[in-house]
Amino acid sequence: MRYKFPSSRGSSPGAALGTGMQTFVQHLIDGIALGSIYALIALGYTLVYGILRLINFAHGDIFMVGAFIGLFAAQALHAGADPTPLKFGLVMLAAMGGCALLGFLVERLAYRPLQQAPRINLLITAVGVSLLLENLGQVVFGPNPKFFPDLLPHTVLFSFGGAAVSNHQAVVLGTSLVLMVGLEWLVLKTRLGLAMRALSHSHETASLMGIPTGLVIAFTFCVGSALAAAAGILVGVSYPRVDPLMGILPGIKAFVAAVLGGIGNIRGAVVGGLILGLSEEMVSGYFSSTYRDALAFGILIAILLLKPEGLFGRNEVEKV
Amino acid sequence: MSTDILEIRNLSASYGAVQALHGVGLRVPQGAVVSLIGANGAGKTTALKVVSGLKRPDSGEVLFKGLRVDARPAHELVRMGLVHCPEGRGVFPNLTVMENLRLGAYTRRDKAQAAMDLDWVWSLFPRLFERRRQGAGTLSGGEQQMLAMGRSLMARPALLLMDEPSLGLAPQVVDSIFEAVLKINRQGCSILLVEQNAQRALEISSLAWVLETGRVLLHGPAAEISRNPRVREAYLGEGA
Ligand SMILES: Nc1ncnc2c1ncn2[C@@H]1O[C@H](COP(=O)(O)OP(=O)(O)OP(=O)(O)O)[C@@H](O)[C@H]1O
Ligand SMILES: [Mg+2]
Numbered sequence: 001m002r003y004k005f006p007s008s009r010g011s012s013p014g015a016a017l018g019t020g021m022q023t024f025v026q027h028l029i030d031g032i033a034l035g036s037i038y039a040l041i042a043l044g045y046t047l048v049y050g051i052l053r054l055i056n057f058a059h060g061d062i063f064m065v066g067a068f069i070g071l072f073a074a075q076a077l078h079a080g081a082d083p084t085p086l087k088f089g090l091v092m093l094a095a096m097g098g099c100a101l102l103g104f105l106v107e108r109l110a111y112r113p114l115q116q117a118p119r120i121n122l123l124i125t126a127v128g129v130s131l132l133l134e135n136l137g138q139v140v141f142g143p144n145p146k147f148f149p150d151l152l153p154h155t156v157l158f159s160f161g162g163a164a165v166s167n168h169q170a171v172v173l174g175t176s177l178v179l180m181v182g183l184e185w186l187v188l189k190t191r192l193g194l195a196m197r198a199l200s201h202s203h204e205t206a207s208l209m210g211i212p213t214g215l216v217i218a219f220t221f222c223v224g225s226a227l228a229a230a231a232g233i234l235v236g237v238s239y240p241r242v243d244p245l246m247g248i249l250p251g252i253k254a255f256v257a258a259v260l261g262g263i264g265n266i267r268g269a270v271v272g273g274l275i276l277g278l279s280e281e282m283v284s285g286y287f288s289s290t291y292r293d294a295l296a297f298g299i300l301i302a303i304l305l306l307k308p309e310g311l312f313g314r315n316e317v318e319k320v
Numbered sequence: 321m322s323t324d325i326l327e328i329r330n331l332s333a334s335y336g337a338v339q340a341l342h343g344v345g346l347r348v349p350q351g352a353v354v355s356l357i358g359a360n361g362a363g364k365t366t367a368l369k370v371v372s373g374l375k376r377p378d379s380g381e382v383l384f385k386g387l388r389v390d391a392r393p394a395h396e397l398v399r400m401g402l403v404h405c406p407e408g409r410g411v412f413p414n415l416t417v418m419e420n421l422r423l424g425a426y427t428r429r430d431k432a433q434a435a436m437d438l439d440w441v442w443s444l445f446p447r448l449f450e451r452r453r454q455g456a457g458t459l460s461g462g463e464q465q466m467l468a469m470g471r472s473l474m475a476r477p478a479l480l481l482m483d484e485p486s487l488g489l490a491p492q493v494v495d496s497i498f499e500a501v502l503k504i505n506r507q508g509c510s511i512l513l514v515e516q517n518a519q520r521a522l523e524i525s526s527l528a529w530v531l532e533t534g535r536v537l538l539h540g541p542a543a544e545i546s547r548n549p550r551v552r553e554a555y556l557g558e559g560a
Contacts, residue, residue, distance in 0.1 A: 200414065
């Protein structure tokens, strides 16, 4: 659990100088950028949960693999020495594609064989897959943190009254927005999305509609994993190091974000991610960054006590 | 050789250690309405689930349009025209009426034909049209049954399996449901109807099968079955 998002590339000028208002606006910008990364990861938890009622504990580790695929792709393209937006796009696609495949394999090899088994078996398997990816990551990638090449050299895009928006933050926000709108379109406007929503109610009835449920489940894993990979690249862009355990803490926090929004609810995951990112940023800005990680767990405990269905969740009886 | 759209031979199925069907046989002639009746727990739903591919049988055969289909998954059978309208309606409460109907047509590519079928569903159940943008979970029980039937029609079934469509509905609604079943049949769709309301089911069927604890007790022309003293006593509410 040693991973924290370390200090980002480039300093935040507003945070250093500023009056109260500037500092606040800067924290707001930083918090939204951090929050949209949590939101991207949270979407994967919520998609898979919505369809399988499974908390995919390996999801944070898929995020980690995404960051590493991005690292290798960036090295292959010499993107660190000669960064271009095209290379950034290619790195992003490589990571998303690679993780979509990984998500597909995890579902096929680990979860699918347990379709008929009691739910608890699935949950334990998810923990097992998570441990497997973390340890495999240490063997394959080495246990030490690696430097993530600077895909987009840091510049301040614009600043107002001392608060600054960096190109990294703009890319984080822009990419997240595009992916979230794309996901919303997929789920609400396409035939496949309709099938996903049918499965979220009942697999059996969905199959009576002629929906190949196995394929839809596999597809859902691919989409969730690709979103996690995108988050992995965005983290790599903003913070310079990646390591095989880097998925643990963001994974847990994104899970908290998903629960906060109401797990299974797509907009809930986005809102939950933003709330968590903003509150972490505010807490570490105004109090101390030592409390930042505790905050997520505090929020989790508070939701479980006060509003277990989350902000947007339906109050369903759930037996996980 | 046969003109049966569905034939079940010697079908057995179980849930863990509980055997629900013991060598059941049944057939549905092309274009017919056939009733499957029996007490609670007789195995009616299980039989439909095996036929529609939701449940694997332990042994026996299911032939649809003359082809062995008992190893095929449900979603493939829908494509072949075998559609199951499940017990308890099974509408998707999280989706609108329109989205439920679109799911019924999930396997179809023939947009123009599907649009015509949608019109036919609206004419069959005008109340669904009024409520097309409404969440299916907010519909009354009768409307949900209409939606479930309409959704099945959107798949263009050659054979429709219906599991207790009249369950829990008020008498006038039951009338309109049975009327719709007849109209659907007149369009050329064969129907295998499971009903608690044996009287009504037998009235509109040509053949009937009676299940008792997973075995076929009786079968034959529906008129004969409804005259059978054992059936009258057990299912038609008449003391012998
Ligand atoms: N999921 C299940 N698990 C275990 N046993 C089951 C399951 N479903 C049905 N059974 C058993 O199988 C037998 C047949 O059940 P089935 O649902 O087919 O009866 P049915 O004729 O449809 O009854 P009803 O009129 O009440 O709907 C019953 O003894 C039932 O308890
Ligand atoms: Mg039943």
